[in-house]
Amino acid sequence: MSATISLGSKKHYPVLLKEIISIISPQNGGTYIDCTFGQGGYSKKILSYPNTKVYAFDRDDKASTFAYNIKKKYKERFYFKNKKFSQINKTDISNNNIDAIIFDLGLSYTQIFDSKSGISFKSKGKLNMKMGINEFSANEVVNLLEKKDLEKIFYKFGEEKLSRLIANKIIMQRSQRNLNTEDLVRIIENTKRYKKGTHKATKIFQSIRMFVNKEISELLFGLINSFKIIKPGGKIIIVTFHSIEDRIVKYFFKNFSEQNRNSRYFPDIQNNKKLFILKNKKPIYPSNSELKKNPSSRSAKLRYAEKINESDVFQDEFINKFKNLIDIENISKKL
Numbered sequence: 285m286s287a288t289i290s291l292g293s294k295k296h297y298p299v300l301l302k303e304i305i306s307i308i309s310p311q312n313g314g315t316y317i318d319c320t321f322g323q324g325g326y327s328k329k330i331l332s333y334p335n336t337k338v339y340a341f342d343r344d345d346k347a348s349t350f351a352y353n354i355k356k357k358y359k360e361r362f363y364f365k366n367k368k369f370s371q372i373n374k375t376d377i378s379n380n381n382i383d384a385i386i387f388d389l390g391l392s393y394t395q396i397f398d399s400k401s402g403i404s405f406k407s408k409g410k411l412n413m414k415m416g417i418n419e420f421s422a423n424e425v426v427n428l429l430e431k432k433d434l435e436k437i438f439y440k441f442g443e444e445k446l447s448r449l450i451a452n453k454i455i456m457q458r459s460q461r462n463l464n465t466e467d468l469v470r471i472i473e474n475t476k477r478y479k480k481g482t483h484k485a486t487k488i489f490q491s492i493r494m495f496v497n498k499e500i501s502e503l504l505f506g507l508i509n510s511f512k513i514i515k516p517g518g519k520i521i522i523v524t525f526h527s528i529e530d531r532i533v534k535y536f537f538k539n540f541s542e543q544n545r546n547s548r549y550f551p552d553i554q555n556n557k558k559l560f561i562l563k564n565k566k567p568i569y570p571s572n573s574e575l576k577k578n579p580s581s582r583s584a585k586l587r588y589a590e591k592i593n594e595s596d597v598f599q600d601e602f603i604n605k606f607k608n609l610i611d612i613e614n615i616s617k618k619l
């Protein structure tokens with residue numbers, strides 16, 4: 285779940301904001317893309333420095349209201365698009381001189397507290413989990429997919445050890461009536477033992493949300509297309525909240541940063557060509573003072589890299605590496 289909020293106080297805290305500002309140095313102006321606008325925490329801060337320009341994306345049209353308010357103040361320097369970030373290269377900003385592209389994955393304050401979005405296990409009623417611009421909802425996933433597919437989704441995207449048992453119970457109980465959010469939470473609660481810290485339903489809800497929003501291919505193509513449009517010397521910065529996202533980002537930056545790598549996808553002449561300089565080998569975590577103010581930032585990890593060379597031959601290798609996860613997303617073709 286996102287660390288952009290503090291669930292206790294319901295106050296909005298853009299996660300790792302100070303660290304991001306220090307990485308991009310907007311004091312000197314510059315053009316930035318905020319791929320996950322949310323409530324605009326990053327965009328607002330960047331725009332508070334003169335001579336900056338921000339292009340923001342969010343797939344959730346509820347973000348448009350926050351964007352509208354920022355646009356009123358910064359007419360000439362702020363642009364918002366209600367689009368998915370995987371489409372970042374399919375807009376009129378593609379040829380700009382982009383200094384940094386920032387991703388803050390996860391959920392916004394509004395998504396967590398909107399009971400209709402059905403994203404939180406605290407929601408009520410019909411299963412949903414759509415972040416915006418979706419093809420299907422959690423209702424179809426839970427009530428229509430067959431047992432072995434549910435089990436795969438729970439296991440691969442949620443790393444849930446009791447996937448089979450939970451999938452079994454879903455199949456049995458949905459034969460009587462369509463399952464809603466409360467039914468799903470009850471099934472999970474009755475199956476899993478209490479574990480201190482996280483709610484029992486966290487992993488299963490995360491897995492269904494990732495599936496409904498195709499978060500794996502969004503991330504893969506968000507990174508690939510960011511690389512395509514950012515200028516050499518520009519930085520890609522990404523804050524992740526769970527191990528699957530972090531594994532993908534770490535591979536992308538590390539694998540294409542190694543000097544002496546050998547890859548069957550790179551022609552000989554490019555074998556030693558790096559795409560990035562890795563700026564931090566280890567991830568950056570929220571400081572103690574941020575954790576105190578916003579305890580839900582505890583799972584946030586920031587990684588970033590600087591583009592140094594153009595290349596269009598890394599894409600197949602990157603996608604193939606995570607093909608097993610894309611295959612899980614493709615189960616949705618059955619819906």
Ligand SMILES: C[S@@+](CC[C@H](N)C(=O)[O-])C[C@H]1O[C@@H](n2cnc3c(N)ncnc32)[C@H](O)[C@@H]1O
Binds near residue numbers: 322341368370389393
């Ligand atoms: C954690 S919030 C961002 C909060 C923001 N940094 C702030 O300070 O207000 C993540 C946002 O990213 C959006 N999002 C998630 N996946 C997306 C995608 N593939 N394309 C565009 N927006 C996406 C969500 O709708 C959500 O509003």
